[in-house]
Amino acid sequence: MDYQFCKATNIDIQKLIEYKLINILEYAKNLPSQENKKIQDYVQKMVPIQLKNYKMILVDNKKVGCLLVEKYEDGVLLDEIYLEEIYRNRGIGKDIIQNILRTNENAYLWVYKLNRGAISLYQRLGFQVLKETENRYYMKYEKRMCEV
Numbered sequence: 266m267d268y269q270f271c272k273a274t275n276i277d278i279q280k281l282i283e284y285k286l287i288n289i290l291e292y293a294k295n296l297p298s299q300e301n302k303k304i305q306d307y308v309q310k311m312v313p314i315q316l317k318n319y320k321m322i323l324v325d326n327k328k329v330g331c332l333l334v335e336k337y338e339d340g341v342l343l344d345e346i347y348l349e350e351i352y353r354n355r356g357i358g359k360d361i362i363q364n365i366l367r368t369n370e371n372a373y374l375w376v377y378k379l380n381r382g383a384i385s386l387y388q389r390l391g392f393q394v395l396k397e398t399e400n401r402y403y404m405k406y407e408k409r410m411c412e413v
Contacts (some may be wrong), residue, residue, distance in 0.1 A: 273319035
């Protein structure tokens with residue numbers, strides 16, 4: 266499926282907040298209400314700060330998701346990739362990640378342990394778990410490790 270990117274703007278802030286909260290709360294279930302509030306406050310604060318690094322994902326000129334990649338250590342941090350449900354499992358996310366990996370020596374990401382589909386994809390693409398918390402894995406892709 267063909268897709269494009271456009272820079273996120275102030276018009277997109279509420280949609281980005283919604284996407285980020287879905288991404289987090291879908292896999293961080295059963296949080297105490299105080300923790301849930303902290304997450305919501307954090308997202309409300311950080312999305313506008315990170316806006317310049319967000320890209321909106323478009324299919325047929327319709328915004329269907331977002332991507333947030335930032336410089337990080339010796340590579341990039343894939344901070345967020347989100348696609349609306351009807352656009353998942355169509356190869357878009359995989360293609361986006363593969364393009365990021367082609368142009369960067371190292372890539373890092375955090376993923377919720379309950380997000381088994383994403384974990385499986387990341388492992389197939391060559392990401393390895395570096396550490397884990399109670400709820401998430403911290404993964405790294407290193408081009409040298411993955412080339413034959």
